Amino acid sequence: MTRRKKGVHLPAELTILTRLSQEYGHAEPAIAQAAPDRFKQPVAEEQWRRLTRELRENFAAPDRKRMQLLATGIREGLLWCDETMDRYCRLTCPGCRDFCCDADGIYFDLADLIYLLVLESDLPAGQTRPRRGDPCRYLAREGCILPRMCRPFICTWYLCEPQMALLAAEPIPFQKKLTAVLQLVRRCRQQLLALHEGQAAANR
Numbered sequence: 792m793t794r795r796k797k798g799v800h801l802p803a804e805l806t807i808l809t810r811l812s813q814e815y816g817h818a819e820p821a822i823a824q825a826a827p828d829r830f831k832q833p834v835a836e837e838q839w840r841r842l843t844r845e846l847r848e849n850f851a852a853p854d855r856k857r858m859q860l861l862a863t864g865i866r867e868g869l870l871w872c873d874e875t876m877d878r879y880c881r882l883t884c885p886g887c888r889d890f891c892c893d894a895d896g897i898y899f900d901l902a903d904l905i906y907l908l909v910l911e912s913d914l915p916a917g918q919t920r921p922r923r924g925d926p927c928r929y930l931a932r933e934g935c936i937l938p939r940m941c942r943p944f945i946c947t948w949y950l951c952e953p954q955m956a957l958l959a960a961e962p963i964p965f966q967k968k969l970t971a972v973l974q975l976v977r978r979c980r981q982q983l984l985a986l987h988e989g990q991a992a993a994n995r
């Protein structure tokens with residue numbers, strides 16, 4: 792069963808994302824972030840510990856209730872996607888010759904960390920890689936060792952060609968639901984970041 796609101800198809804069990812989607816119009820949210828993301832790059836372990844310690848120590852949620860709603864909505868969406876994404880990986884990854892987890896450009900960004908901080912979860916022990924060209928530190932023989940809700944969002948947002956083909960073979964209503972959930976999660980992350988950056992700018 793789905794609820795339809797403003798063209799968005801969402802699974803009924805996603806109550807928080809549904810509530811958030813009902814607030815949104817079609818315009819993209821204004822993003823306050825102007826500074827380059829200092830987290831989203833290869834970072835050595837010691838520097839990562841310093842960066843994340845500073846972020847945690849200086850973290851002040853300007854609108855904690857709103858940020859908690861957004862972060863909970865993000866987690867809800869990621870958990871909902873998990874079974875399908877894992878199934879796609881089981882079907883496509885074992886035979887893959889161009890492993891995306893080894894690709895450069897996959898890093899935790901500030902929004903990933905703010906989301907974890909708002910949920911009072913542990914921050915990742917390290918960036919995905921300390922140097923360009925290194926494999927992701929979270930990749931094991933059996934796949935990613937991080938639960939989906941703690942991975943960089945790009946790891947869920949990105950569907951490679953074989954996985955896009957699997958999605959295209961699903962019933963149309965399911966394709967729409969999955970796409971809508973991922974887009975809403977993306978939008979919640981943008982809002983979370985905008986709230987955090989607005990506060991960061993006010994503190995400067």
Ligand code: SF4
Pocket residue numbers: 880883884887888889890891892951952953954
């Ligand atoms: S997600 Fe796609 S590109 Fe990445 S390892 Fe699996 S099959 Fe390969």
Ligand code: SF4
Pocket residue numbers: 891892893897919927928929930931934935936937942943946
């Ligand atoms: S965090 Fe996990 S899914 Fe993302 S690149 Fe690393 S091993 Fe792959």
